[in-house]
Amino acid sequence: MNKMLGNLSLNSLTSNLTEKKRKQLCGLLGNVELTLLYKASVHGYDASAFHQRCDRQGPTLLVAYNLSGYIFGGYTSVDYAQSGQHIIDEKAFLFNVQGGALCIKVNTGCNARLDDARAPNFGQQLYFCYNNQPVVYHQGQNVYCGYGGKVNPFNFNPATLYGNDSQLNECEVYKVEQKKDPQISVKMKPWRNVQWTEKRRDELMKMIRNYKPLTTSVSRVRILMIGPVGAGKSSFFNSINSIFMGRITSKAMSGSAGTSLTTQFRTYPVKDGREGKPLPFVLCDTMGLEEQSGAGLDIDDISSILQGLIPDRYKFNPKAPFQPDEKKASRPASLQEKIHCVVYVIDATKISLMSDQLEEKLRSVRSQLNSVAIPQMVLMTKVDETCPHVQNDLENIYASSYIKMKVQEVSSRLGVPVSCVLPVKNYSQDLELELKCDVLLLNAIQQMLRFADDYLDDVDTI
Secondary structure, three states: OOEOOOEEOOOOOOOOOOOOHHHHHHHHHHHHEEEEEEEEEOOOOOOHHHHHEOOOOOOEEEEEEEEOOOEEEEEEEOOOOOOEEEEEEEEEEEEEEEOOOOEEEEOOOOOOEEEEEOOEEEEOOOEHHHHHHEEEEEEEEEOOOOOOEEEEEOOOOOOHHOOOOOEEEEEEEEEEEOOOOOOHHOOOOOOOOOOOOOHHHOOOOOOHHHHHOOOOOOOHHHHHHHOEOOOOOOHHHHHHHHHHHHHOOOOOOOOOOOOOOOEEEEEEEEEEOOOOOOEEEEEEOOOOEEEOOOOEEEEEHHHHHHHOOOOOEEEEEOOOOOOOOOHHHOOOOOOHHHEEEEEEEHHHHHOOOOOOOOOOOOOHHHHHHHOOOEEEEOOOOOOOHHOOHHHHHHHHHOOOOHHHHHHHHHHHHHHHOOEEEEEOOOOOOOOOHHHHHHHHHHHHHHHHHHHHHHHHHHHHOO
């Protein structure tokens, strides 16, 4: 009989993963079920024992535990088969789940592993259960890569990945299977209603064009986007700009670097077409939040942004907050220059991986915003990457129980109501606009304008 713990099928074996670590790993993999196939302390560290239980099992996750307490390993989406071939697997990655989660993806086009009869390896750089012993071995030399040169398939530091401690006290391998979403399969009633039609898209665009802030002294509401590095703040502006330009644009710098690509405070007006007038809102982009102190957006800078003191193109200094000059500091900013709504931008694929330090930073930001009664909402990005049903058809987004669970998780971790969490897909790899993506993004803007009105209404009554 199989015993089940959340998404973890244990069979007759007992997993060393805690519930928290399991969630972090599932956060890297999406809506999956993990089945424990191999446990070195039970089956032995011999390569033959590994292959007997793990060959031809489909995608697998190897989890190693060393004497220093590190939990680390690797994922491959390609079967072990002892084929003797170099395996190109663009989904492969190495990981560490110390505190938060570190994910090191394979370099595109590189051989993710050598599929032979020996112990499991990643990139022929990192060998687990090396020479049939409870040891991890790092072979630092460059290896053959698919492009014809010699490079490291995985760029990692052994000290960061596993504390340079090669002695293992356990090694486990899990079969990774996508979970079927029961709500999708039986087409149950969506938990939010959306009209996926051209008529609805046109209505939303017309409403946004004709919107006028409640207060006459404000011609365009200012919406501040805050979030971790790589969550999609700049991509969201590019996506909204693309919809109104009628083609994919890339005005704001966006990407997937490990540190923030946005280093300046930017205010982005959106035009209604190439020759059109500016729309009645401005999206304000900031440097990404990072978990380390002295890195990323300084929490103290947020107060200056809210008050309208920081000018466009101000370059952030993570080690020192903004200091306004004395003349400007003595003159309070007008309501037009202040922030009227704040949007947290959170990557759906990394919610479960959020470190305690980053969560604490977000709590500090939220506390600061609550003290000045600025409305807040959450954009949950990259929903297509976290749920294959949504990737197949964006219309499934509000029929997916997994997306609903992620919305509830981000609501709980950030302390915002579920109704204030909007899942979206930004335009990032697309070459053409797509109706359903437009509808989700425009719905989000509509909510932001409503929240800004709530704030202006409160200010008017003071």
